[in-house]
Amino acid sequence: MSEKSDFFIKVHEIARLIPYGRVTSYGAIARYLGSPQSARTVGWAMNAAHSDESIPAHRVVNRKGLLTGKFHFDGTNLMQQLLESEGAVIKNNKIQNFEEMYWDPGKNLL
DNA sequence: CCCGTGACTTCCG
């Protein structure tokens, strides 16, 4: 049977679990999946998530709170607008209050 | 099986 990679599925699931006004990092998701070194693969999974509107990929940023994947969105600053719409303060493609908006997938289950 | 790619992360200068 054709089962898609669990890694992608998990990443997609976690991405959907990100609450409104919160953001997380690829490494955090990867670490939650048990592969802290697979942060890049998480980003790749988000690339596949691009086809799923149920996945708020704009809430997923890198470890520094930098909107590295903003170029992958439809618009140039679409990701930034979405985050700002949720109360995020972005400057130079970087979230100023990143720590304030940060959300850990493991913390949700904790 | 080998190679290339990628929305990351960490280390070094």
Added chain:
DNA sequence: ACGGAAGCCACGG
């Protein structure tokens, strides 16, 4: 603080 390079894992061809 900033920039460049290396390492890492997973998918597709």
